[in-house]
Amino acid sequence: MTIVMKFGGTSVSDGSRIRGAVKIIKDHIDLGSNVVVVVSALNGVTDTILEIAEQAASGNQDTVDEVVRTLAKRHRNVAEEALFDREPLERTMRKIEELIAEFKRVLGSVSILNELSARSQDYLLSFGEKLSTTIVHAGLVDAGINAVMFTGGEAGIVTDDHFGEAAPLMKVTAHRVREKLSSMVEEGVTPVITGYIAANQDGITTTLGRGGSDYTATIIGHALDVDAVWIWTDVDGLMTADPQIEPSARTIKSISYAEGMELVYFGVKAMHPKALEPALEKEIPVFIKNTFNLGGIGTCIGKDQPVISKNVVKAVAIIRDTALITVGGAGMIGTPGVAAKVFGILGENHINILMISQSSSEANISIIIPKGDLDKAVNLLELVFLGKGMIREVSFEEDVCVVAVVGAGMRGAVGVASRIFKAVAKEGVNVRVIAQGSSELNVSFVVSRDDSVKAVRALHKEFKLGVQE
Numbered sequence: 001m002t003i004v005m006k007f008g009g010t011s012v013s014d015g016s017r018i019r020g021a022v023k024i025i026k027d028h029i030d031l032g033s034n035v036v037v038v039v040s041a042l043n044g045v046t047d048t049i050l051e052i053a054e055q056a057a058s059g060n061q062d063t064v065d066e067v068v069r070t071l072a073k074r075h076r077n078v079a080e081e082a083l084f085d086r087e088p089l090e091r092t093m094r095k096i097e098e099l100i101a102e103f104k105r106v107l108g109s110v111s112i113l114n115e116l117s118a119r120s121q122d123y124l125l126s127f128g129e130k131l132s133t134t135i136v137h138a139g140l141v142d143a144g145i146n147a148v149m150f151t152g153g154e155a156g157i158v159t160d161d162h163f164g165e166a167a168p169l170m171k172v173t174a175h176r177v178r179e180k181l182s183s184m185v186e187e188g189v190t191p192v193i194t195g196y197i198a199a200n201q202d203g204i205t206t207t208l209g210r211g212g213s214d215y216t217a218t219i220i221g222h223a224l225d226v227d228a229v230w231i232w233t234d235v236d237g238l239m240t241a242d243p244q245i246e247p248s249a250r251t252i253k254s255i256s257y258a259e260g261m262e263l264v265y266f267g268v269k270a271m272h273p274k275a276l277e278p279a280l281e282k283e284i285p286v287f288i289k290n291t292f293n294l295g296g297i298g299t300c301i302g303k304d305q306p307v308i309s310k311n312v313v314k315a316v317a318i319i320r321d322t323a324l325i326t327v328g329g330a331g332m333i334g335t336p337g338v339a340a341k342v343f344g345i346l347g348e349n350h351i352n353i354l355m356i357s358q359s360s361s362e363a364n365i366s367i368i369i370p371k372g373d374l375d376k377a378v379n380l381l382e383l384v385f386l387g388k389g390m391i392r393e394v395s396f397e398e399d400v401c402v403v404a405v406v407g408a409g410m411r412g413a414v415g416v417a418s419r420i421f422k423a424v425a426k427e428g429v430n431v432r433v434i435a436q437g438s439s440e441l442n443v444s445f446v447v448s449r450d451d452s453v454k455a456v457r458a459l460h461k462e463f464k465l466g467v468q469e
């Protein structure tokens with residue numbers, strides 16, 4: 001059996017956790033599995049790099065020096081805690097120094113130019129995963145495992161040029177990854193691959209978007225057609241609701257790819273939004289497991305299962321920090337192409353549309369986007385549309401949340417929507433916009449932030465999600 005195991009930032013955040021990860025990997029190799037390891041940056045490191053990259057571009061040299069020192073020290077400490085023997089430790093320390101020196105050199109050129117391009121930012125970000133993976137790799141070698149380290153690019157992941165959120169070119173990638181890794185894995189060698197980072201066709205470093213190590217894991221899993229992908233993280237799995245909102249929330253034991261995709265899309269932070277696609281294509285089961293609770297059940301994401309009628313709904317998710325924009329005007333009625341234009345402008349400017357709803361009179365389109373993009377989006381829409389007849393008004397509202405009810409059992413089931421909105425109405429929650437995915441796997445609606453907790457709790461109760469499957 002071949003398994004891709006990905007370790008997230010909190011699962012490698014210090015020396016003892018890295019030793020824990022090494023032990024998990026070793027135990028499975030000893031049991032006879034071939035393991036391919038994918039590693040995230042130590043937790044918080046990617047955020048720190050983003051911050052210093054900006055500081056460097058603004059010329060705040062003192063801050064940059066200080067943060068780089070702290071970052072270097074943290075990795076040295078982690079290596080010291082993770083590694084027992086002197087020789088591998090010294091070798092790893094030298095590698096860490098080399099990486100830090102190169103990192104500083106790049107930061108130096110960013111500050112000379114006073115400019116941070118997406119391409120340089122990706123290169124800077126790559127050091128987070130290179131540093132963490134260097135240490136995990138040394139730990140594995142220390143434990144007697146025949147491990148070889150690769151960056152995502154070296155392992156064969158090729159992407160387009162969309163720095164910051166690059167898309168893998170799956171055909172070439174699959175071919176190259178197989179060429180690089182297949183026979184090695186069959187011979188029992190353990191590749192240890194930096195998550196999140198890849199390279200474009202010219203070999204320039206790219207990143208797959210935040211949380212991208214999950215995506216690395218499933219891309220590699222797809223290419224090698226492995227038996228399973230295990231995502232090691234700090235929670236037991238996907239949950240029926242956010243446990244901070246609903247204390248009776250449970251870990252979901254098994255869920256289909258389609259349901260999992262909806263949940264991940266709707267902000268369940270356990271995974272990169274695209275990570276399930278490569279797994280789905282090859283029907284490779286993805287397990288979410290908790291490094292802090294090895295005995296936990298975890299969640300298995302896999303093929304569709306027969307729906308048990310009492311479980312029409314699997315989970316209630318919430319997306320916070322969203323904003324609602326409504327574009328309206330009688331000029332839109334019967335005018336083809338308005339919606340396409342709106343989405344086109346937002347898309348070209350990399351504003352992610354979370355939800356869309358058009359009133360059947362066609363006089364209004366409501367769009368939900370991340371709150372951080374609100375100013376940019378409203379500016380763009382006003383610039384393009386106002387004063388041109390079609391759209392009379394662009395209005396917006398901050399501080400709204402999207403609540404999404406997800407479950408394959410809703411498909412074709414009559415009366416689910418009415419149960420949802422009755423339960424919510426009973427709590428006095430005002431629903432602003434409603435949308436149902438055409439897959440019928442989710443019903444989502446927009447409420448004010450203040451009402452969101454009430455809505456989630458009411459639905460969790462209505463569909464008895466706290467009760468064991």
Ligand code: ASP
Pocket residue numbers: 008009040041046047128195196209210211212213214
């Ligand atoms: N280190 C990257 C991030 O924090 C990728 C990952 O952890 O999956 O987004």
Ligand code: MG
Pocket residue numbers: 008009040211212214270271
């Ligand atoms: Mg992650």
